[in-house]
Amino acid sequence: MSYRGESESSFPIDLLAVGLLGLYTLGVAAGVVGDVPGRRPLGVAALLFAPGYALVCGLFPRERGQETITEVFEPTVGEDAGQITVIERLLLGVGMSLCLVPLLGLGLVFVGVGVQSAGMLGATGLTTVVLTVIAGVRRRQVLPWERFDPLPADLSRDSVRWSGELDLRTGLSVLLAIGFVVAGAGIGVAVLETDRGEQFTEFGLVTEDPETGELTADDYPDELTPTQSERIQVTVTNNEGRPVEYTVVTLVESLDSNGNRQQAERVDSFRVSVENGETVREQRSLDPEMSGTNLRLTYLLYVGSPPDEQTPATETAYRSVHLWVDVPTGGN
Incomplete structure (x- = not known):
């Protein structure tokens, strides 16, 4: 008999992990x-596994399909008829993510945002979190x-069947999954390593219009x-995509006719x-x-x-x- 008395308080550790990846x-x-340790592996998992796995959990909250209770206790085809194993869920998670x-x-x-790294990461993370919440709700609605219980007992049982029944179909599934990961890993790493838009610092001088109070790059x-x-x-x-501490240095410089500096004062x-x-x-x-x-009044940013x-x-x-x-002599 294949029935297992799962506790109602069984904690969805898989959904917690996927939700954290989304966040x-x-x-x-x-x-x-x-930058955090393991940034690349985390990024690949967050892009190429987490959203698809959350979708799979939402679509299949049960250990098995929609069989009746009689079919669960007395399977007609085999002990694992209608069951989606942990390994199959992992494979489906990769495939769904790549879609x-x-x-x-x-x-x-379509909405005009464009495919930028920040936008893709944000959309993927938000989708993962939303799908994880939906999957959690659907799983709690099931008896x-x-x-579905992702606890180690399931993993051990699936591992035994994996090693004992490594048939052609299973081997092809593994090769297909490896192909998915290899094909998609480059995409995930590229998205993570690409700069989140152009990174730069704007540096300039403005004055305030005494009448309107507007700032303008004029009337110096x-x-x-x-x-x-x-x-x-x-x-x-x-x-620059991060907090930066700058130093501004101001110089008054005297130049010759060729533009070479003759004298400079750090003011x-x-x-x-x-x-x-x-x-x-x-x-x-x-x-x-x-x-x-x-004289040249120069502002330098470091x-x-x-x-x-x-x-x-x-x-x-x-x-x-x-x-x-x-600069008048003595100033005023």
């Missing part, structure tokens, strides 16, 4: 989860003794004094931490000792600290912007 994928897509993920990509294209002061310099706002926008520097997707603006008062006409050199230069900076100004 992990959502975290990676949102930039909340960074679902491309369909999600087509859906993103306890009919419910021609003469640099402590009062006039405060009109200039240094803006840093972080699109200011400050550090600023910017979260991903945020913009920070800083107003600074500058009071250089150097004076003259047609990720972290600037290199150990007496006077930084544009060649060593991550980003740089400049204005041409006159």
Whole structure:
């Protein structure tokens, strides 16, 4: 007799694992989860197994098919008639995932989002979580003794049958599963390793219109004094996909007719931490000792600290912007 007295409190450990993979994928897509140990294997499992397995669990919440109770206790074809084993569920999970993920990509294209890594990861993670919840609800609606149980006892029983009845059909199933994994693993790794969109930092100078209060990349002061310099706002926008700490260095430079630097004065520097997707603006008062006409006011942006050199230069900076100004003697 094949009946097993499963407990009503049997914990769905498989659905918990798949749901956590879905949440992990959502975290990676949102930039909340960074580099973690085993990132590649987790990513491949999250893309090529989790959504399909959640769908399989939702479609087949029972250990067996829709047989009557008599057929369960007295199978007419064999002890495992109508049963979907753990191994078969794993194989179906891989196959279903390879069908679902491309369909999600087509859906993103249809709605105008486009197939980007963040979008694909987000859609896959959300789909996995939703399907896992549905599978959990459907499994709880099934009678306890009919419910699929992923506990080790099932795995051991399936492993015995696997080793004892390794027939041609089973061998072909294994080869097919290996083919699925090999074909899809490249897709999963590529999605995980592809940059989530272009990563860059915007660095610029703006001034505020005194009448409207709007910021504009125009109307810069021609003469640099402590009062006039405060009109200039240094803006840093972080699109690097992670929080970044920057250093801004300000120079006043005198150049010859060939554009070579003759003299330079470091008049200011400050550090600023910017979260991903945020913009920070800083107003600074500058009071250089150097004076003259047609001097270059240069702002250099560094990720972290600037290199150990007496006077930084544009060649060593991550980003740089400049204005041409006159500096009166003594300022005012």
